[in-house]
Amino acid sequence: MPAENSAKKPATAKRDRILDVAEQLFAEHGYDGVTLRQIASGARVDVALASYHFGKKLDLFNAVFERRSAYLNEARHEALRRVQESSGEAGPSVEQIIEAFLRPLELAQETGDDGWRHYLALVAYINNSPYWGRRMMSKMFDNLVNEFIDALRVALPGASDTDLYWCYHNMSGALTLTLADTGRIDALSGGLCSSSDFEAAYDHMIPFMAAGFRELCGSDGSR
Amino acid sequence: MPAENSAKKPATAKRDRILDVAEQLFAEHGYDGVTLRQIASGARVDVALASYHFGKKLDLFNAVFERRSAYLNEARHEALRRVQESSGEAGPSVEQIIEAFLRPLELAQETGDDGWRHYLALVAYINNSPYWGRRMMSKMFDNLVNEFIDALRVALPGASDTDLYWCYHNMSGALTLTLADTGRIDALSGGLCSSSDFEAAYDHMIPFMAAGFRELCGSDGSR
DNA sequence: GCAGCTTTTCAACAGTTGTTGAAAAATCTG
């Protein structure tokens, strides 16, 4: 029987290996830079098995993208809810909101295996892919992103939506380059900064972005 | 005679058309997402002509990347020199340095044709490509980037090099996403922000980034 | 052990890929 459209297939060892290898290779070389035979070979499996489990090549790509996205959305949503509860009436600060947006990525990466790291690099690749990447990202993440924008609107009263979205755009770009893990900052800094050190990246990103938001969207009270 | 290694070929109309079409297609679909036949077809030219002029497919890609890079480096270098001269003893401010880094991109885009826009999207694609992209970017731009880092070190006395490079990394990421022109901010903001409006993007990016640099690298005097 | 599944492999397909050698057309030079 050919692969069902959206019915969840039972997990088998070889099926999981196909997803894992595809995740890594797609993240490293992009959709067109990877052949089904490379994936099958990496998973020590026949080529036809990928088609059997996932259908067309594009369906496999989507399956890889969707596998961890739901969990990530939930973790971020939870992190935001937590700081909102703990901050009482006034609502969380800009730093707290940004931290809730970024830290789940770090936790996801700490699970030991490289799966999450490859997934996040894949997200970076998709986010930088013109046109078709936008559609995939929007469908998957826009609901969640708007939750964070809503929280920022409360933390930054008087900010225009235009400014708010441009600020988010800046943060998203910096985050994307970090997730892509290109190693460029390593070469440029002569080893001072390591792109694989996500914690250092976030520690520097959070205050940087918070300052940017406050500058453009008016700090709480002053300006 | 097959294509010479590094000797400059005389420009012919068809040769230029190959470069233009390759520039656009590589920027939109990536290196592996484009075939030489698509490029030849777009340039209304036989497939073999690309090989005749540029050699292998990868050589064509490099030729596209290098075509406008030298000019861009010079324009940015000039912009930095100009603000350094006009600012006297104290040296230019963080805003002035960032502006000198960004505005040449805007000018380049104003020439009317879409060539520069495609080139900048190609740079974004390369910058987000793991490993091989890092090498290409470093070889082409690191010298210039370090000129700007040097200027920032003067404008932000007491800043550690590590912080300085992380700040640059954040700015580079935001810039890259803008250049990629994915249109994602358009969809997210419901049309409030337009990713094709480079001037608006830079107007919001400059104060945002300057505030981030000051926060992380210590403002001039205070903190 | 055997029938009824699902999972996996085998073998092959039609189409496309980058690349090349030789022919043809265009351009330059005298």
Added chain:
DNA sequence: CAGATTTTTCAACAACTGTTGAAAAGCTGC
């Protein structure tokens, strides 16, 4: 115009691509 050079096309190549139908292997309940 004739000859020499460069530019462009034509035709073909071997290798590789995603996909599929049928056979084989593995598993489950009896």
